Amino acid sequence: MNDSRKIKIGILGAGISGLSIGQLLKDKFDIEILESKPVCGGIARTTDVNGIAYHTIGGHCFNSKYEDVLSFVFGQILPLDQWNKIERKSKIKFHDYEVDYPIEFSIKQIYEHDKELAKRLTIDFLNSEDDGKYANLEEWFEKKFGKSFATEYFIPYNSKIWKNDPKKMSYLWVEDKLPIPDKDSFFEGLISNTKDKMSHARFYYPKSNNQNTFLDALAKNLNIKYNYTVSSIEHNKDSNKWVINKKDEFDLIINTTPLDKLIDCFSDAPADVQASAKSLRKNGVSNVLWKTQSTDKTWTYIPNKDYLFHRYIHIGSYFSPKENYSVSEVIGNHSFEEMAKAGQSDNFLIEPLAHSISEYAYVVFDENYDKSTKSVKDYLQNIGIYTLGRFGEWQYYNMDVCIKKAIDLSKTITDKYLKV
Numbered sequence: 001m002n003d004s005r006k007i008k009i010g011i012l013g014a015g016i017s018g019l020s021i022g023q024l025l026k027d028k029f030d031i032e033i034l035e036s037k038p039v040c041g042g043i044a045r046t047t048d049v050n051g052i053a054y055h056t057i058g059g060h061c062f063n064s065k066y067e068d069v070l071s072f073v074f075g076q077i078l079p080l081d082q083w084n085k086i087e088r089k090s091k092i093k094f095h096d097y098e099v100d101y102p103i104e105f106s107i108k109q110i111y112e113h114d115k116e117l118a119k120r121l122t123i124d125f126l127n128s129e130d131d132g133k134y135a136n137l138e139e140w141f142e143k144k145f146g147k148s149f150a151t152e153y154f155i156p157y158n159s160k161i162w163k164n165d166p167k168k169m170s171y172l173w174v175e176d177k178l179p180i181p182d183k184d185s186f187f188e189g190l191i192s193n194t195k196d197k198m199s200h201a202r203f204y205y206p207k208s209n210n211q212n213t214f215l216d217a218l219a220k221n222l223n224i225k226y227n228y229t230v231s232s233i234e235h236n237k238d239s240n241k242w243v244i245n246k247k248d249e250f251d252l253i254i255n256t257t258p259l260d261k262l263i264d265c266f267s268d269a270p271a272d273v274q275a276s277a278k279s280l281r282k283n284g285v286s287n288v289l290w291k292t293q294s295t296d297k298t299w300t301y302i303p304n305k306d307y308l309f310h311r312y313i314h315i316g317s318y319f320s321p322k323e324n325y326s327v328s329e330v331i332g333n334h335s336f337e338e339m340a341k342a343g344q345s346d347n348f349l350i351e352p353l354a355h356s357i358s359e360y361a362y363v364v365f366d367e368n369y370d371k372s373t374k375s376v377k378d379y380l381q382n383i384g385i386y387t388l389g390r391f392g393e394w395q396y397y398n399m400d401v402c403i404k405k406a407i408d409l410s411k412t413i414t415d416k417y418l419k420v
């Protein structure tokens, strides 16, 4: 096709992925974004609670190892001088004391509290044998970090955050997500103050003290239809158009909405694909925003299985000047009353202010993951639908990876449809 303006692209969902691909294609194609909510931003959106930006899901800091993502965000969307750069300061509530995250560089701190445990963690780490073969996530932790780190920290924390037994989970998602020291850097950590080198050691947060500033900048000049829930998708063979909700026609569709529900929109999807979509597993989260005591930490991880929350996100530390607010997070549906009660056992949490429950937060990499995601994605590819994003690809993507995937897909689509 020569005149790309005539190619109408429907983008399903106005989260980070839909907004990014919309920005990247809007000058070359006729773009319309269909979003079920009255606002854009999806998972990353905040709501206002007494003037504080409350992340109803997680707490969203931004950084990236991808140069093209950084230049897209700071060059085209929200200039670098509109962001604060914040140093990560994360702690782990380990037994009855706190140590720095990542734990494998905190042997000296553990030694101050429990000499025997520090020795055991060290010996097991140095004796661990990694042959590159892992039956499941539990074995991956044992071979990468040694038995003691696995049983003392990684397995309890991951059992909590995935609400699943690491023995029944795939390890495939984890490599990019955790700092993995080799024996040399672990040893250096023992004798010096070496820390890990993750891309999130420093991160950016908008100077407005609200992530919505970034999301609104990402939505600028985009054609978005709000309050529009996509419920059916059909292909009209005569016109060669996709018809959404029996009324809106598009030449191409890019999906960013969750794959498990998307398949319900196709009345003719084969039974095995529908079954695969139904078997995709995810976890939702419940959050409470708290007024807290003062802290300079950015996150606290809590592996203790007897304590409801697995993590505090000290959102007030993202702000400038800092404020005393944190978000406590737990997997699954938990009421305000239950969460407020659980928080009473920690003096750090002063007053619960707001509560939210969300259905989609974490993709679960269970034993069916590979087979089910392949079946659904192959189906979409065969019928010519592009799919993108955290739940659009059923991946553990951060915002920057969603943007990276949008950049790559925009090139694929431009190359394919703008070639004369």
Ligand SMILES: Cc1cc2nc3c(=O)[nH]c(=O)nc-3n(C[C@H](O)[C@H](O)[C@H](O)COP(=O)(O)OP(=O)(O)OC[C@H]3O[C@@H](n4cnc5c(N)ncnc54)[C@H](O)[C@@H]3O)c2cc1C
Binding pocket: 012, 013, 014, 015, 016, 017, 018, 034, 035, 036, 037, 040, 041, 042, 043, 044, 057, 058, 059, 060, 061, 062, 063, 228, 229, 230, 231, 256, 257, 258, 285, 360, 361, 362, 388, 389, 390, 391, 392, 397, 398, 399, 400, 402
């Ligand atoms: C707890 C938690 C903490 C996180 N913390 C960070 C962090 O600190 N830093 C970071 O970079 N990333 C973080 N992330 C990841 C980040 O939130 C995601 O990568 C990103 O927001 C996903 O964007 P998306 O557009 O792919 O999906 P979504 O945000 O889910 O967007 C999908 C959109 O589709 C819409 N939609 C759904 N169904 C329909 C339908 N039928 N019709 C029309 N519209 C529909 C939804 O309303 C939504 O707006 C975190 C995620 C979680 C869960």
